[in-house]
Amino acid sequence: MDLSRLGFATAALASAIPARRCPVNAMGLLASCRVAWEQGARLVALWGSDDRDRDRGYTLHVVVRDADGLVMFEHTLPNAESMYPDLSIVFPAANRMQRATFDLVGIASEAEDQRPWVWQASWPIDCYPLRRDFEALPKWQPGQEDYAFVRVEGDGVHEIPVGPVHAGIIEPGHFRFQVVGEKVLRLEERLGFVHKGIEKRFEAMAAATGHRLAGRVSGDSTVAYALAYSQALEAMTETPPPDRALWLRALALERERIANHLGDLGYLGNDGGFAFGLSQFSRLKEGVLRTNLALFGHRLAMDYVMPGGVALDFPHEVRSAVLDECDLLEREVSVLRDIYDEHDGLQDRFRLCGIVAPELAAKLGLTGLAGRASGQAHDLRVDFPAAPYDTLGLRTMSSQAGDVAARVALRFDELGESLRLVREIVARLPEGEVRTELPEPDSYRKGLGCVEGWRGAVLVALECGPGGTIRRCHPHDPSWTNWPVLEHAVIGNIVPDFPLINKSFNLSYSGQDL
Amino acid sequence: MLHILRQIAKCGIKTEPAPPAGDEMVVAARLQESILRTLGRALTIRHVDAGSCNGCELEIHALANPYYNIEGLGIKFVASPRHADLLLVTGPVSKHMAIALQRTYDATPDPKLVVAVGDCGCTGGIFGESYASLGRVANVIPVDVEIPGCPPAPSALLAGILAAITAAAARP
Secondary structure, three states, rough: OOOOOOOOEEEEOOOOOOEEEEEOOHHHHHHHHHHHHHOOOEEEEEEEOOOHHHOOOEEEEEEEEEOEEEEEEEEEEEOOOOOOHHHOOOOHHHHHHHHHHHHHHHOEEEOOOOOOOOOOOOOOOOOOOOOOOOOOOOOOOOOOOOOOOOOOOOEEEEEEEEEOOOOOOOOEEEEEEEEEOEEEEEEEEEOOOOOHHHHHHHOEHHHHHHHHHOOOOOHHHHHHHHHHHHHHHHHHHOOOOOOOHHHHHHHHHHHHHHHHHHHHHHHHHHOOOHHHHHHHHHHHHHHHHHHHHHHHHOOOOOOOOOOOEOOOOOOOHHHHHHHHHHHHHHHHHHHHHHHHHHHHHHHHHHEEEEEEOOOOHHHHHHHHHHHHOOOOOOHHHHOOOOOOHOOOOOOOOOOOOOHHHHHHHHHHHHHHHHHHHHHHHHHHHHOOOEEEOOOOOOOOOEEEEEOOOOOOEEEEEEEHHHHHEEEEEEOOOOOHHHHHHHHHHHOEEEHHHHHHHHHHHHOHHHHHHH | HHHHHHHHHHHHHOOOOOOOOOHHHEEOOOOOOOHHHHHHHOOEEEEEEEEOHHHHHHHHHHHOOOOOOOHHHHHHEEHHHHHEEEEEEEOOHHHHHHHHHOOOOHHHOOEEEEEEEEHHHHHOOOOOOOOEEEHHHHHHOOOOEOOOOOOOHHHHHHHHHHHHHHHHHHOO
């Protein structure tokens, strides 16, 4: 990205993929975002931090991504009264991030939409949890907030409120549908129900143990988060892990992708009224999780990736079982793919359902798997290949169709590619150590970790304090940018198709509520 | 259709025997024998995510796969607390979910069993108690059985659920 005509200098930023930091003033922030957008950059994350203890007021961080890597704009607000420009006019996905930043840090954008996003009346509205002088009082009771949903009026329009407790085994969130007959005119999401103070919790932890909490931001992406966290800390301490550890991490990451895609393909069949699909795919997924237990000491590989490497070496006795499993999965998935493709009832539900056209996907910044199904052909493993991906010859797979069928087909394609990667990794695993000791990180140094998880790019931004403590950690899920796009994907569809469309995105609640 | 039937026949039956009830997980046995006789081993469950990271949900989902086949044991997940005998609650209870959890509990008819799932449900886990989290499930509603683990494996979940419905009968 070329910001030279704006006159802002960039400096290197510790990160696993190419990244720069760029301090900007208020006008420069908006101008830089515009220039970045024009040059094809997309918003990755936006968050605030309280730096008053260092006489630096508050800092707003905005991370964008383009073909050259990441750029982190840093904008200093001298006090809480000063506001920053509304960036949602350039990047629509900034809306909820700006509102969450106000709820947690108390710095506001100039946007018209100032409704709370994370805050739900469980603490006073003028207390901001991520300020350093914040102290929770025991008298604060869980509250309830009268959220200002957008109303739709007219003949025959009615509202269907759903949640936060849903009918299935899923995470909580509230959906407000405005419908005419069965047709959805508008959907508005209200999230934040599983906000459990993760970012504040990080500040009480030592940097060397933060990967455990990062691995519990969104359990289905535990490998991606623990890896992004570890990358950030390793970049800050300039201590690369041994080669063997990098390969084993990729093994865990690809197996996480395989397990989640298998699970989703089963549930997508089930939501299309085809229970056979669920029992078949959940059977295959169970096999993968059991092999994970033998490989990583945990069915989901939680706490396997850690700063400096991985927790366990590759157990040689399961090597042939892992390779056999790849063969079995390839065979079985190919049979099941044919069955899905030839099943008229299922295809009737999948095709032309929940469409996000590529133009809309680009405008709204749809990312990750859902983005690739709508023509946004970005994949960190291909765009910025780090070991071992630089030698594995991975391709970015994408589609222009943008419907449920495209998101299903992409899962099949990625599943096949991940199985190939697992086989390659096991065959070519380099010898050596699996862990190295990290020195204590420098105080006030910042670092980024960014990993292509199964859902999309997971970012972890880390700043350490004195004595190896965590000063600020912001884990950022791709769901932040994709949830608002789901609201668009359901417009004009019928209400009973919502579960299917929702499942085809399969976004994280916990990952965005924090 | 032939494809589907062939695949079903080829797979055969994968279901494994259920584990014994994990009686050590019982923290409060309050099921009367008479109710137990009526329920037998048929049980309806309403799952509530009260603040989980969704790791526990993945393993609860696994209970329905052919290996654990929870429905084959007469245990069924239902869509409303009004149809449920047992609440399966995950997560540290986030403050934002506390009222919804309490209402779900109030809407559940007797015997109103509650099983807290995972280290977070049992102790608050890594998230603990904070401005946003009330910690363990028992801090908000009465709990009968606690299933530790991060997340607990499906066999542990099954042992805990079976404990909730059988432990009471073994007591005088």
